[in-house]
Amino acid sequence: MVASHRHPELLQTVLDTPRPRELAEFYRRLLGYEYRPGDEDGSGEGSNDWLVLTDSSGIRKLAFQVSPETPAVRWPDGPPHQMMHLDLRVASYGDLLEQCKRSIELGAKVVRDASSDPVEPNIVMADVSGHLYCLIAPGNPS
Numbered sequence: 001m002v003a004s005h006r007h008p009e010l011l012q013t014v015l016d017t018p019r020p021r022e023l024a025e026f027y028r029r030l031l032g033y034e035y036r037p038g039d040e041d042g043s044g045e046g047s048n049d050w051l052v053l054t055d056s057s058g059i060r061k062l063a064f065q066v067s068p069e070t071p072a073v074r075w076p077d078g079p080p081h082q083m084m085h086l087d088l089r090v091a092s093y094g095d096l097l098e099q100c101k102r103s104i105e106l107g108a109k110v111v112r113d114a115s116s117d118p119v120e121p122n123i124v125m126a127d128v129s130g131h132l133y134c135l136i137a138p139g140n141p142s
Contacts, residue, residue, distance in 0.1 A: 012052065012060040013086070016067035017129040024051040024064045026106055026128045030099075031088075033061055072130025075111060085124075086133040096121055096137035103135070 017023045036052035049066040073082040090096050096115055100123045111132060112124040119139040126132055
């Protein structure tokens with residue numbers, strides 16, 4: 001959908017982090033995204049303070065902004081409490097387990113394992129900066 005006079009268009013989701021390059025690289029590898037032209041090598045002015053990842057067709061998906069004082073979320077009890085998280089859909093239960101394993105190999109941590117949930121198997125993960133995301137598999141509809 002393109003922005004219109006009636007509605008704005010969501011351009012990208014921006015994650016604040018003390019280490020934008022590290023977090024961008026984590027999501028680039030996890031999701032198979034690409035750096036926006038000019039953000040690849042970190043040689044441009046300010047390119048380690050603001051980075052953008054796109055899908056293979058060049059559509060912006062995630063951006064990363066330097067924020068030195070951003071603390072890692074402590075969920076579910078806080079503080080600090082989460083204000084948002086990413087939901088990442090996988091195709092099957094097997095993919096849920098595989099993507100959890102890949103996430104851990106990339107530096108993420110399991111926060112809550114609800115992979116046995118019959119309706120919506122999921123695993124809550126914390127990325128390398130402590131942002132939460134959920135890996136979600138199709139459930140067994142009854």
